[in-house]
Amino acid sequence: MELALSTRTDGDRSVVAARGEIDLYSAPGLREHLRNLVSDGVRRLTVDLNSVEFLDSTGLGVLVGTLKRLREVGGTLVILCDQERILKIFRLTGLDQVFDIQDSASPDGS
Secondary structure, eight states, X not given: OOOEEEEEEETTEEEEEEEEEESTTTHHHHHHHHHHHHHXXXXXXXXXXXXXXXXOHHHHHHHHHHHHHHHHTTOEXXXXXXXXXXXXXXXXXXXXXXXXXXXXXXXXXX
8 A cells, every 4th residue: 555645734833644555665755845844943743643554663763863853953743643553652662752742633732
């Protein structure tokens, strides 16, 4: 399955909704999309993974890199996820302690 991305604005936050699989083949597209948003001045970013069916280490690397870039410019990253199979990956890698992971559809980013 391919990865589909859509972006919307929710107040001062940009929300990127991902649908499909984030893996070795699709992660570069996600990386470019997120990098472009940060380059365009987005400082409050949410990545919605609620419709993601698969996430591998390459996808995790993209999210970690985006978090790092945002922190360098004083920004924030919220991960929206209510998928137990995806949340398990964050827990197993310890990244649940690094990311602000929420299951709410309208994160406040705090």
